Amino acid sequence: MSNARPRRWRPPSASWLLVAPALVLVTAILFVPLGESFLRSVSSPTWTLDNYTGLFTDGVTVKVLVRTARTAAEVTVVAFALGYPYAYLLTRVGPRARAVMLVVVLVPFWTSVMARNFAWLLILQRGGPVQAVVSALGGHVTFVGTTLGVTIAMSQVLLPFMVLPLYSSLSGIDRRLLLAARGLGSSPLAAFWKIYWPLSRGGVVAGLIFVFTLSLGFYVTPALLGSPQQSLVAQLLAERTTQLLDFAGAGALGMLGLVATLVLVAWANRVGGTISAIGVVATSGTKESR
Amino acid sequence: MTTTPALSGTPTASAEPVLDRPRVLRRRRHRGVDPVPWWLVVIGVLVGLYFVLPTAIVIPVSVGGEGAFKFPPKVFSLDLYRRFFTDPLWLGSLGNSVLVAVLAALLATAVGTAAAVGLHRLTGRTARFVRTLLLVSMVTPSIVIAVAVYASFLQWHLTGSVTGYVLAHAAIGVPFVLISVTSALGGFDTKLLRASASLGASPARTFVRVTMPLIGRGIATGAVFAFVTSFDEVVIALFLRSPTFQTLPVQMYNSVTYQLDPTIAASSSLVVVSVTFFLLLPQLVRTRRPRRQGDPR
Numbered sequence: 001m002s003n004a005r006p007r008r009w010r011p012p013s014a015s016w017l018l019v020a021p022a023l024v025l026v027t028a029i030l031f032v033p034l035g036e037s038f039l040r041s042v043s044s045p046t047w048t049l050d051n052y053t054g055l056f057t058d059g060v061t062v063k064v065l066v067r068t069a070r071t072a073a074e075v076t077v078v079a080f081a082l083g084y085p086y087a088y089l090l091t092r093v094g095p096r097a098r099a100v101m102l103v104v105v106l107v108p109f110w111t112s113v114m115a116r117n118f119a120w121l122l123i124l125q126r127g128g129p130v131q132a133v134v135s136a137l138g139g140h141v142t143f144v145g146t147t148l149g150v151t152i153a154m155s156q157v158l159l160p161f162m163v164l165p166l167y168s169s170l171s172g173i174d175r176r177l178l179l180a181a182r183g184l185g186s187s188p189l190a191a192f193w194k195i196y197w198p199l200s201r202g203g204v205v206a207g208l209i210f211v212f213t214l215s216l217g218f219y220v221t222p223a224l225l226g227s228p229q230q231s232l233v234a235q236l237l238a239e240r241t242t243q244l245l246d247f248a249g250a251g252a253l254g255m256l257g258l259v260a261t262l263v264l265v266a267w268a269n270r271v272g273g274t275i276s277a278i279g280v281v282a283t284s285g286t287k288e289s290r
Numbered sequence: 291m292t293t294t295p296a297l298s299g300t301p302t303a304s305a306e307p308v309l310d311r312p313r314v315l316r317r318r319r320h321r322g323v324d325p326v327p328w329w330l331v332v333i334g335v336l337v338g339l340y341f342v343l344p345t346a347i348v349i350p351v352s353v354g355g356e357g358a359f360k361f362p363p364k365v366f367s368l369d370l371y372r373r374f375f376t377d378p379l380w381l382g383s384l385g386n387s388v389l390v391a392v393l394a395a396l397l398a399t400a401v402g403t404a405a406a407v408g409l410h411r412l413t414g415r416t417a418r419f420v421r422t423l424l425l426v427s428m429v430t431p432s433i434v435i436a437v438a439v440y441a442s443f444l445q446w447h448l449t450g451s452v453t454g455y456v457l458a459h460a461a462i463g464v465p466f467v468l469i470s471v472t473s474a475l476g477g478f479d480t481k482l483l484r485a486s487a488s489l490g491a492s493p494a495r496t497f498v499r500v501t502m503p504l505i506g507r508g509i510a511t512g513a514v515f516a517f518v519t520s521f522d523e524v525v526i527a528l529f530l531r532s533p534t535f536q537t538l539p540v541q542m543y544n545s546v547t548y549q550l551d552p553t554i555a556a557s558s559s560l561v562v563v564s565v566t567f568f569l570l571l572p573q574l575v576r577t578r579r580p581r582r583q584g585d586p587r
Contacts, residue, residue: 018408022401022424022464029461030427030435033442040441082337089334092326104338110569111345112522114542115558119344121546122351129362156340179324217431219525224546234433241437242529251441254434265429 034258041251051252061236061253068233071147071154071222072215078155079211083162084204090163091171105160117224120153124225145227153221158214162207165268169203202271209268213261233257345562352559370556380553383541387521390452390537394459395517401460402467402516403509407501409468410475421468428465432525435462440529450532458526463516470515474508514568522565 041051055061090101108116124130124143134141143149173196181191219234226232231239233253240250352370354363374380409421427435439458440449448454478501486496502509524539531540538557545551 013412015408015411018404019412019420022405022468023420025397025401025457026424026427026461026464029439029457030430031423033438034435036442037438082333082340085330085333086337089326089330092330101334101338104341107342107345110518110566112539112558112561112565113524114522114539114546114554115348115562116344118542118546118554118558119347119351123343123347153344156344159337159341175324213429214431217433219431219433219436220543224543234431237433237437238529241440247441250437254437257431258434261429261431261434262426 034254037247037251038255040248041255044248051248052256054249055252055256064231064233064236067147067230068216071151071232072212074147074151075154075158075215076208076212078151079159079162080204080208082155083159083166083207086159087163087166087170087203090167091173105163108157109160113220116157117153117220120149120156120221121224124149124152144225145230147222147226147230147232149225150218150222150232153225154215154218157221158211161210161214165206165210166200166203169206170200173199205271206268209264209271213264213268217257217261345566348555348558348562352555354555370553371560373553374556374560377553380538380541380557383536383538384557386452386455386535387538390455390459391517391521393452393456394463394520395513397456397460398463398516399467399509399513402464402512403471405464406468406471406475407497410472410478424468425465427462432462432523436526436529439526443530449530450535452535454530455520455527455535455537458530459520459523460516462523462526463519466515466519467509467512470512471505471508474505474511478504514571518565518568522561 042049044051086101086105090098093101121144122128126142126144128143130143131141141148143152177195177199178191181195182188186194217234218232219238222230222232223235223238226235228235237250237253237257240246240253350363353366353368354370405424409417435458443449443454443458446454448457482500482504483496486500487493491499522539523537524543527537527540528543531537536544538561542554542557545554
């Protein structure tokens with residue numbers, strides 16, 4: 001609508017003065033370091049893309065990237081398998097049960113990162129309760145020091161990022177459509193598959209992207225529950241920075257991660273769920289309870 | 291019908307069974323047509339347990355005494371708490387965390403609230419872009435931020451300093467303030483600003499007397515989240531730590547990776563309980579108010 005009008009310069013509104021401090025803070029503390037990191041990655045030792053091509057030729061990074069993507073995919077599948085029924089149930093229970101269920105969803109958000117990882121370490125450790133159950137059933141699985149333990153712990157932390165966009169999408173679906181389908185002779189399964197599932201797809205895609213994206217950047221959980229032999233991208237990044245002092249190489253890897261994250265999140269935003277929608281639920285909790 | 295037994299085990303559901311009876315009856319009639327399958331309820335309960343499992347496990351472990359790395363605990367003892375509150379290493383890092391979190395929350399709340407108010411009045415592409423910029427750290431992997439901040443802070447001589455921690459933590463706390471204040475502003479009637487101005491109040495006075503009280507809860511929620519974000523932040527803190535200054539999450543990290551110090555169980559429980567309390571605080575205030583607030587409307 002504004003296309004037709006010629007662009008005119010107008011003096012910036014005084015409201016920008018209110019925005020400025022936050023913008024200055026975030027720019028100085030986050031964007032300047034990220035910018036410096038980018039510059040270092042393309043200019044060290046001279047103007048070069050070696051640090052980027054190096055990622056694909058050093059033989060280690062690609063292997064770690066593949067392992068990270070595979071772990072992230074596993075986490076996403078687990079979160080989806082658990083999150084979809086939970087989100088669906090959320091739309092079906094009464095307001096009181098829904099309030100309780102939403103508080104439960106937010107528990108992983110609230111639980112201290114270190115306390116939560118420590119707890120998973122206790123639960124999954126050698127000789128811990130889960131392993132005792134598994135060996136009582138005659139199996140043998142090692143959780144700590146493998147990507148399996150990492151997957152279990154990460155899925156729990158990221159489940160809210162699946163449930164919340166799913167819930168906001170599922171709660172907008174008119175159930176009368178399903179009842180109509182049933183009334184016209186459809187089986188419950190067919191009604192779900194042909195009507196409910198397609199309508200929920202926006203939330204599904206958003207949830208999948210969020211969980212996948214966020215699991216790419218996990219550091220503490222793989223560092224504590226995984227092992228150096230099975231390291232993920234974040235561990236590699238930390239090692240390059242603090243031990244090898246390869247700031248340029250770490251910068252290149254970090255930029256790759258940042259760009260991948262932003263592209264995926266922008267995609268998720270387009271499909272339906274938004275970053276701020278999740279933030280709103282996270283900060284407002286169970287406010288929503290029609 | 292099928293869901294009632296499973297869900298009545300939850301504390302809120304069983305708290306006021308008498309008051310709720312009319313609504314339950316209405317729901318039951320509805321379920322006849324479109325029931326919730328029992329297996330879905332079972333899945334829901336299991337997933338719910340998975341959500342709360344780690345939180346539920348740290349507290350019993352913390353009162354298990356020396357064998358703190360075992361679950362379930364065999365004996366009851368408060369030794370770990372005694373150790374936490376007598377060890378200067380743990381107490382010192384707790385103090386550092388509180389100091390950093392308070393300062394970071396104050397800074398983030400001040401600039402975040404201003405930005406939310408400013409952006410609320412602005413429209414257009416630039417404003418949308420700036421809002422996205424301010425929110426972007428929420429989805430940026432903290433390891434990427436940590437690595438970049440570490441390299442720059444080394445040059446700026448900010449690693450290991452309170453200033454460095456406060457600035458970094460305030461920057462990542464801004465999105466939470468921005469979001470919660472923005473959502474509070476959503477229900478805010480801008481006509482009140484004009485009314486206030488027409489009655490002769492200056493913009494500053496209007497903000498303090500009109501805007502602030504109406505969006506106060508949003509600001510408080512944002513502040514709490516900024517505090518908790520900083521208090522709980524470990525990845526950036528791991529990079530900024532120095533031998534003389536480290537925060538509680540870093541000390542917890544050390545105790546798992548290097549020293550195997552069981553005191554972490556006590557500190558985990560303390561953090562879980564206090565963080566949950568802080569985050570539930572605005573929630574509890576909120577759930578009670580709507581009725582009062584709804585009446586005059």
